[in-house]
Amino acid sequence: DSGVTQTPKHLITATGQRVTLRCSPRSGDLSVYWYQQSLDQGLQFLIQYYNGEERAKGNILERFSAQQFPDLHSELNLSSLELGDSALYFCASSATLTGNTIYFGEGSWLTVV
Amino acid sequence: DQQVKQNSPSLSVQEGRISILNCDYTNSMFDYFLWYKKYPAEGPTFLISISSIKDKNEDGRFTVFLNKSAKHLSLHIVPSQPGDSAVYFCAAKETSGSRLTFGEGTQLTVNP
Numbered sequence: 001d002s003g004v005t006q007t008p009k010h011l012i013t014a015t016g017q018r019v020t021l022r023c024s025p026r027s028g029d030l031s032v033y034w035y036q037q038s039l040d041q042g043l044q045f046l047i048q049y050y051n052g053e054e055r056a057k058g059n060i061l062e063r064f065s066a067q068q069f070p071d072l073h074s075e076l077n078l079s080s081l082e083l084g085d086s087a088l089y090f091c092a093s094s095a096t097l098t099g100n101t102i103y104f105g106e107g108s109w110l111t112v113v
Numbered sequence: 114d115q116q117v118k119q120n121s122p123s124l125s126v127q128e129g130r131i132s133i134l135n136c137d138y139t140n141s142m143f144d145y146f147l148w149y150k151k152y153p154a155e156g157p158t159f160l161i162s163i164s165s166i167k168d169k170n171e172d173g174r175f176t177v178f179l180n181k182s183a184k185h186l187s188l189h190i191v192p193s194q195p196g197d198s199a200v201y202f203c204a205a206k207e208t209s210g211s212r213l214t215f216g217e218g219t220q221l222t223v224n225p
Contacts (some may be wrong), residue, residue: 001144002156002158002159004156031211033211033213035213042215042217042218043157043202043204043215044214044215045213045214045215048211050211055128055211056210056211056212058212078218090157091155091189092156094211097211098165098208098210098211099211100145100147100162100206100208101147101162102147102159102213103153103159104149104156104157104158104159105156106154106155106156107155107156109154
């Protein structure tokens with residue numbers, strides 16, 4: 001158990017819909033990261049928040065957004081969903097802004113039909 | 114542009130023997146490297162890491178070697194156990210940065 005908690009574990013939704021994925025980082029970790037793992041793209045960095053502020057952005061679509069709340073949990077919002085958004089979405093956390101040890105949650109498996 | 118590459122999609126070894134997983138990178142700004150293990154339906158689990166100031170780091174049965182001039186690293190597992198069967202991901206980052214760049218993964222199968 002990495003200490004990073006993600007909900008829901010599985011989600012099936014229709015194209016055009018919006019979903020929210022939730023993440024609680026390890027106790028004491030200030031950085032939260034979101035990664036996407038799809039069949040053809042591997043593990044891709046989406047975005048990082050540190051202590052409530054966005055700090056790094058990767059290959060995140062404009063239809064996707066994230067935020068980190070004062071209690072440090074984070075949400076990833078995916079809207080206008082397309083079939084190609086079906087993937088495993090991982091949250092990860094680290095203690096610091098440039099943490100060298102990054103722990104991953106078990107992922108949220110999103111299927112868009 | 115794939116900055117971190119694991120050229121072997123799969124590797125099969127006998128229990129008790131050595132497993133060697135390889136990883137190459139192209140971005141010379143990367144100076145910190147990590148290996149993760151992933152079982153199906155689970156998140157990646159951190160295994161071992163190495164900074165570019167070292168060329169070797171050991172933790173129990175796991176050793177990571179870094180060859181900076183060749184931009185190559187490898188993970189050695191000795192002795193291999195059936196429970197080591199999983200997908201292994203190599204990842205790289207800049208120490209001053211936060212994002213991890215992952216390789217495609219290598220499926221290791223350890224046969225009893």
